[in-house]
Amino acid sequence: MDNREFLLRRLHSLLGIIPLGIFLTQHLIVNHFATQGVEAFNNASHFMANLPFVIFLEIFVIYLPIMFHAFYGVYIAFTSRHNPGKYSYMRNILFTLQRYTGVFLVVFIAWHVFETRFQVAIGAAEADFNMMANILDNPWMFAFYVAGVLTATFHLANGLWSFLVTWGITQSEKAQRYTTYFTLVVFLVLSVIGIRALLAFV
């Protein structure tokens, strides 16, 4: 098929929002239960971990989409020659940041999954409040997680903006400008939710 690149790029854009963007939002909101205490977080975490068909939900809603998005995204990131120094326009800077945060997120998410979901899978740990409290006890790990949350919320918010352009929803310069403001709000709101949850564990 000669339009394979077109379809892969569109798939990459779509998966970033549905399901990954929705999953990230849900994940941060569930984490936010930590601000209401140990029991509230453990109940929420328990509920998520015991959803029916959870392994299939994880495979089709998270693992497969995120692996495609990550690997194809790295390919996209490395086929650009970034020039925000010479052409330091806001959109070009965001374009560059989108690629840098994406590459960082591949590393962060790989580590995060290894440290949490993988340890649960091999029976070495249980996904509860204490697990996160232990991880975030280390100030370096806390900083790593803050960076992970902020890059993820940025990557989602800015990705939402380019999703709307890529699918031809925001065509006019005005629509694109207003969505910039909207995605800024998305970034701020999700960041506050994510950071508040992290602070609740320490």
Add this chain to the structure above:
Amino acid sequence: MGEAAKTVIFEIERRDSTETESYFEKFELPYRPNMNVISALMEIRRNPVNIDGKNTTPVNWDMNCLEEVCGACSMIINGKARQSCTALVDQLEQPIRLQPMKTFPVVRDLVVDRSRMFDSLKKVKAWIPIDGTHDLGEGPRMPERKRQWAYELSKCMTCGVCLEACPNVNDKSDFIGPAPLSQVRLMNAHPTGAMNRDERLNAIMGDGGLASCGNSQNCVESCPKGIPLTTSIAALNRETTVQMFRNFFGSDHAV
């Protein structure tokens, strides 16, 4: 200031041919009021002596109209791609650094080969086929308001500045760049051109086409003619979204 004659210093990235290594050569020219980069290059050509007082070869560059409508004299001036005919020396920081647009093959000094842009225009069928065996008469009328925005797109002079500014047009990618994409929107806006709109849309849905745009929007910031390139790209994104579904599910409105 005042008593000493005012001069202008140029720093030019030169090379003798496509294969050879580039090097920088400096020139110091007498200042004249209202001079632009091209008149300075003409002065170097008239008297090819570099800042060390040594004779050198005249600097090669491309030019034609001298009024920013032909697109031939694009080069990188102090880091940014633009037309040298409208680059006024009074508005530039010195030394004025001139470099070729290395997104394209450099022929010599500041001369680049923009053939790939013209090849891309052929690839995306950026023309309106009207030839036939008999006179088809007048074409359909075009709404005046549509003509007005389409006219803006027709100002493209294939100068290559948007390709040079785009981070996704490079040696690692076969992206055709913003200029030929915008021409697809122009040709598809024309009532006769619209009779082949699906062919152009399918062409830009191929490899190196529309999907390679990463929305850095450097093109619209850099375009010397102020063409709304990113609006064109977003409009084509919408068109190709619909075209993609038409291709798969089938449609009587493919054209």
